[in-house]
Amino acid sequence: MPQPTAAPSPFRSREERERDREEKREAVLRAAVRMFNARGFHATSLDDVAASLGISKPTIYHYLGNKEQVLIECVTRGLELLSEAADTARAQPGDGLARLRSVLRSYAQVMMDDFGRCVVRTGDEFLSAEGAALFRARKRAIDLSVRALIEDGIADGSIAPLDVRMTAFTLAGAINWSGRWHDPDGALSAEQVADSMVDILISGLAPRG
Amino acid sequence: MPQPTAAPSPFRSREERERDREEKREAVLRAAVRMFNARGFHATSLDDVAASLGISKPTIYHYLGNKEQVLIECVTRGLELLSEAADTARAQPGDGLARLRSVLRSYAQVMMDDFGRCVVRTGDEFLSAEGAALFRARKRAIDLSVRALIEDGIADGSIAPLDVRMTAFTLAGAINWSGRWHDPDGALSAEQVADSMVDILISGLAPRG
DNA sequence: TCCCCTCTATACTCACGGGTATATTGATTA
DNA sequence: TAATCAATATACCCGTGAGTATAGAGGGGA
Structure with a gap:
């Protein structure tokens, strides 16, 4: 019996958590590329990128080297x-x-x-x-x-x-x-x-x- | 009686000194533009530019703001x-x-x-x-x-x-x-x-x- | 139940580099 | 000869930003 998609569980399965992670990584990349394009690479700090996502710099380092x-x-x-x-x-x-x-x-x-x-x-x-x-x-x-x-x-x-x-x-x-x-x-x-x-x-x- | 150009005096006249200054300014600009083009503006420090001319950073500031x-x-x-x-x-x-x-x-x-x-x-x-x-x-x-x-x-x-x-x-x-x-x-x-x-x-x- | 793993933040270190305060030298001018 | 000015250097200040040490919160698994 498949779960109805309208009632998502707050408990995440293995794949769901991996998908979440990927999604967040992508979000960081999208935010970063926009700022790089707008202000230039060197003029954009990772603090700026983090702030634009409402997160902090170490979080970015958690997803990217x-x-x-x-x-x-x-x-x-x-x-x-x-x-x-x-x-x-x-x-x-x-x-x-x-x-x-x-x-x-x-x-x-x-x-x-x-x-x-x-x-x-x-x-x-x-x-x-x-x-x-x-x-x-x-x-x-x-x-x-x-x-x-x-x-x-x-x-x-x-x-x-x-x-x-x-x-x-x-x-x-x-x-x-x-x-x-x-x-x-x-x-x-x-x-x-x-x-x-x-x-x-x-x-x-x-x-x- | 015009000076023979083959025997330049070591004493510089007003215009000569101004020309010297202009020449040095140009040299700084030429050195800078080459390094900017090669490495990018942000990646080039004025110390680098100065070093490439065998001078020091304050000298650049003497000629440019x-x-x-x-x-x-x-x-x-x-x-x-x-x-x-x-x-x-x-x-x-x-x-x-x-x-x-x-x-x-x-x-x-x-x-x-x-x-x-x-x-x-x-x-x-x-x-x-x-x-x-x-x-x-x-x-x-x-x-x-x-x-x-x-x-x-x-x-x-x-x-x-x-x-x-x-x-x-x-x-x-x-x-x-x-x-x-x-x-x-x-x-x-x-x-x-x-x-x-x-x-x-x-x-x-x-x-x- | 307890441990661990993931995710996140706060608060730090440290190097780099723009810009400056100050000293020195030597030539120009009064 | 003294005063001045241009040209240059050494040695510094200080902000910014990359990267990190550490801690805490909360869910998953043994």
């Missing part, structure tokens, strides 16, 4: 979203350009989200040597994903024969930057901005003959 | 170079697209230079309220300059009728980002990179019919 690890987890979340966006869109049907368009749109939307923004705003300077190496490796993987797609497009004729490396950097730059200026509470949704940017990048500025 | 002012001077240098690039290129002959191309190239080259890089890497978070306001105002002026150029191009038919604001952000983003990844000691010169990026942005990815 140290300040750098908080940042790394945030950045990792962002990078995972980005990789995911790239991989799922890449598996869709269509020619190279169509798939690239799809990837860029997803990519851009992630960039305007909290964790994506954190990826753009976090320079290698903020991380320890090992952290920075990991960070670079993951970013490189995403870059290679995009480059592969551009190569596909060039091969099938849907993309002009451009310098692949330079094209990837140019696209990434334009899109990354949106994480800097886009205001989530503004008039334009992330989706609208993403679509506009991608259209501009694909069509270019010069009028089509 | 405080740490924020050091950063503001660096950023201002960069913004001045950027404005200059925009204004001179804008005054050239040609249709809107040609002038925009010229502006973007100069802009990109500044971005890959020490002071330009500093502009991209410095978020509002690092500055005090007044500093940030000034910073934003100057960036906005440059943005408006670029938008005006895009509007000119649309008006004269050399640029497709795009959303001006979004186009300006997209272009700026792509170019700003080069300040993050371009390695001045690498194989590609700033000029080469600038030209490539601008070509890609203007022509887009889709093959020309």
Whole structure:
């Protein structure tokens, strides 16, 4: 006889307690990433983050090792979203350009989200040597994903024969930057901005003959 | 009877001393901007900057008010170079697209230079309220300059009728980002990179019919 | 029932770094 | 020659913030 969900017991089972813990960890990360994005990593103290959740600093240390690890987890979340966006869109049907368009749109939307923004705003300077190496490796993987797609497009004729490396950097730059200026509470949704940017990048500025 | 320049006196005149002072100030700024770019503003102490010049911290304070002012001077240098690039290129002959191309190239080259890089890497978070306001105002002026150029191009038919604001952000983003990844000691010169990026942005990815 | 494990807080330590008080040297000026 | 000023250093103060030692409260299991 299953328990009615409307009458939850105050006694928590093993899994429930683990889920609670995970939830709290996530809450810390979400609070931290918002403050990092708003004020910068160095200008945000863990006391500030704790206060914004109504808890104290040692509680944060109970869930996460140290300040750098908080940042790394945030950045990792962002990078995972980005990789995911790239991989799922890449598996869709269509020619190279169509798939690239799809990837860029997803990519851009992630960039305007909290964790994506954190990826753009976090320079290698903020991380320890090992952290920075990991960070670079993951970013490189995403870059290679995009480059592969551009190569596909060039091969099938849907993309002009451009310098692949330079094209990837140019696209990434334009899109990354949106994480800097886009205001989530503004008039334009992330989706609208993403679509506009991608259209501009694909069509270019010069009028089509 | 003019002094032969080959036999400089060890006694300095008024102007010479002022020039010396200015030179030293510049040297501090150059050293600082390099370290800020390499390690980040907060991670760079003025002791570090001083040490890299073989001087001590109070000497820096002798030439500049405080740490924020050091950063503001660096950023201002960069913004001045950027404005200059925009204004001179804008005054050239040609249709809107040609002038925009010229502006973007100069802009990109500044971005890959020490002071330009500093502009991209410095978020509002690092500055005090007044500093940030000034910073934003100057960036906005440059943005408006670029938008005006895009509007000119649309008006004269050399640029497709795009959303001006979004186009300006997209272009700026792509170019700003080069300040993050371009390695001045690498194989590609700033000029080469600038030209490539601008070509890609203007022509887009889709093959020309 | 008693112990332990989880979660949380208070209150601390300690290093780092921005900024300053003060002394010194040497050149400029009265 | 005395007074002054620019340039520089040494040695300090002190706030901030990362990280920790310790304690207490309360549920779960033996």
